[in-house]
Amino acid sequence: MARPVDWAKEAGRPPMILMTPEAPGHPALAPGERVLVRLKPAGPGRYEGRTIRRVGDMPARVLGIFHRGRGPVHRLVPTDRRAKAEWTIPAGQENGAQDNEIVLAEPMPRQHRLGLKPARVIERLGRMGDARSISLIAIHTHDIPTVFPPEAEAEAKRARKVRLGKRTDLRALPLITIDGADARDFDDAVFAEADSDHRGSYRIIVAIADVAHYVKPGSALDSVARERGNSVYFPDRVVPMLPEALSNGLCSLRPHEDRGCLFVEMHIDRHGRKTGHRFGRGLMRSAARLTYEEVQAAHDAGDPLGLPIAPLYAAFRALLTARQARGTLDLDLPERKVVLDDAGHVVSVSPRPRLDSHRLIEEFMILANVAAAEELERLHRPCMYRDHPPPTDEKLDTLRRFLDGLGVSLPAGDRVHPRDLDRVLRSVAGTPDAPLVNEIVLRSQSQASYSPDNIGHFGLALPRYAHFTSPIRRYADLLVHRALIRGLRLGTDGLAGDQATDFEAIGEHITATERRAQLAERDATDRYLAAYMSRQVGSHFAARISGVMRFGLFVTVADSGASGIVPMASLPDDYWQFDEREQTLTGRRTGVVFRLAQEVDVLLSEANPVTGGMVFHILQGARVANGGRGGRRHPHAASGKRPRSR
Missing domain, CATH: 2.40.50.140 (Nucleic acid-binding proteins)
Incomplete structure (x- = not known):
């Protein structure tokens, strides 16, 4: 993300400029870098920027590895792979830094006669090679906040368990959470059963952690959650949106513990089409915390573990029918899992398995997200939509040229439907070209964003879509919860009026924090991969x-x-x-x-x-x-x- 230089206050809020990377998988700019850019409108108050040329090479600060020299001058090797040269740390400017430490430095006036780029150490961050050093570099490179203000920590510690009160009592319902083996915050639980009144139909309940009960508009917790925008996930740690007392404690849907929730009860027919929904505020008790692998193994073995797992899969199969009917884009891009040992060294890098249990949860969450957007429209309440525009003409042209080289055709014109792209993916499935075709199709897509203006979700082929299911780790979901609470009169802690009028600015901000998190996570994975490959x-x-x-x-x-x-x-x-x-x-x-x-x-x-x-x-x-x-x-x-x- 970039901002204009010397923007006058009287001109109002400066536009947001989302910089396009110059090479796949690389950040567009280093922090503090100045560039001349070509702008392309990307929505109200937003632009997509492409670098024309860099204006000077003096960043506001430098993150690097400190190497102590034998004489009065020390070396600083930047962590940014695009940096063309090392920096020097003059004697007296090392701030106690030790050899091979990660440090943050600020440039000093150049010494042109000596051809040096001097800098002074302003912060020491730990030794390179320590278990947490790689994610630490990514965190500081992308300015991700890691320390909660004392006021927010105090609010989190004062929080207490939710009582039943006027809530719907769901504690007898065998809701279960299904997450990764390493998950610590459980913000969604699911239940399904056959609808006795309509053969082939199903009743589905998705219960979501009631973060709005604890994070109230205008509070210190609300301020820090808005600033962070989302949690950030690394192989060795999580930088959470909320303090641990909430994210892993009172908001997390732990098994066999009472937890407040917002829930949506949905009914689907045999073709997976939603025939109705109802939102409420409840008190639940998770019957089990299961991993994706456990659920899949239980289903495949016909052993339900004493839980209603079979109806979950039956409802999932119906939802798959609806997904296929509307023609969604189903990319097959294996996510790489980096496994570390206790010392923080990379043990292995392998594709994460994609099981039907993963897809089951995805389909349930998509259905709940659609219901949330529809409900807020019905109530005429503001909604923070998850927008995904169609590919641009330029990107479609590039994609067509690439596919032509493989002998694969794409319909002409600028009215491409997701099913057209999915047909391309199916045509190359199982061939050596499949991984790269999936990658190139992904690159052809526009980036999703948050906005109060609905333009639909191209990839999912949905006319309206919002994020409702992960309020522990996404601020957008918390806003949707608050809008529902106010619209349905489910409490006094709903959306505040000033937040509703600020939705456009909030949407821009949390879109930027999401992209910041994605870049940081990708950078950390790249460094872990490089550490793993360095032995080869x-x-x-x-x-x-x-x-x-x-x-x-x-x-x-x-x-x-x-x-x-x-x-x-x-x-x-x-x-x-x-x-x-x-x-x-x-x-x-x-x-x-x-x-x-x-x-x-x-x-x-x-x-x-x-x-x-x-x-x-x-x-x-x-x-x-x-x-x-x-x-x-x-x-x-x-x-x-x-x-x-x-």
Whole structure:
């Protein structure tokens, strides 16, 4: 996210500028960096920015690894992989920093005669290599707040359990939570049963933690939750939106403990179409805390564990019918799970399994989110919609060109429906091209955002959609809860009038905090992957070209999902021509073609856990294309000479 420089106060609130990364998976800017940008409208008060050029290279601060020198000058190696040079820390400016510590520094006036970039240490953050150092770098790089104000902590500690009062008593209902094995905050519980009045129909109840009971408008807790916008998840820790006394305590739907909730009771027919819904405020008691794996194993073995698991799956199958009928976009992008040992070292990196139990919860939550948006529209109350616009014409054109190269067609025109894209994904399912096609289709999508203005959700093929199901970790959901509480007169702690008028600004802010969290989580995963791969420098890997640039290639390793650059200088000596439209690099002399999605054999030459950057080389005899998609064995080794390029 970027802001205009020197914005006059009398001009009102400055517009939000969401910067487009210059390369896939990389942040668009470093904190404090100044750039000249080309702006493209992306909604009221919002713009999408593309960097034209950087205006100076003096950031407001530098995050890096401190290395103590033998003399009066020490070194600071930036953690940002795009940094072109190291910084120097003069004697007396190290603030007690020890060798190999992560530090935050601010630049000092340059010493041009000596050609130095001096800086002073302003904060010490811990030693590189410690169990928590990698996520710590991501947290500070993206300015994610980690300390709660004393007032918010005090409010959380004063909180007490919810009493029944006028709430609906759901404690006899066998609601269960289904989450990942490492989850600590449980904010949704589910129940389903066959509808005795209509054959093939189902009654579904989704109960959500009543965070609004504890986090009231205008309170210190509300202020900090709004500022953070969402929780941020790393392999070794969570930076929560709310203090632990609430996020893992009174708001979490722990088994066999009374908890306040907002619930929605929904009825669906045999085709998965919702025929009615009803919201309420209740008191529940989770019958069990189950993992996705436990639920799936119980269902597959026909052992319900004494719980109503079979009706959950029956209702899920009906909802799948409705999903397929409306034609949603169902991307198959395996999420990588980074497993750490007690010392914080990476033990393994592997795809997270995607079970029917995962999809079951997804479908139940989607149904509840739709019901929340519909209910607020019925009540004529403000709603914080989850908007997902269709792909832009430019992105669709790029996607068509890529698919044409694979012999896959996409309907012409700018009126593409999600089912058209899903048909493409099904056509390549199970083929070697499937992973990259899914990735490129994802890149073609517009980014989702929060807004009080409804434009629908393209990916889910839904005319209206809101987030209702995760108020422990998302501020948007808390706002939806408050709007429902006020609209349905379920209490005095509903949406305040001033918040309703500020929905547009809040939506912009929490959209930005969500993207900040996504970048931080991705950066941390990249660094963990680099740490894992650093033990395999010099090894050979099967990979695919995932990006073609004027300056070289990006490749992604098949097994781990690790990505890195193949520098132009490492390619065979040739005159390389870059074709942006076709996404190719072509050697004029040899006729060798490197193109997007091509399989290649690579050697890992560098892996830097500090920056998360990895460098690969195309192997001698690697699979390369020669004027087409088919591969051949390259007869030349990488020469190490710097090739010419256009």
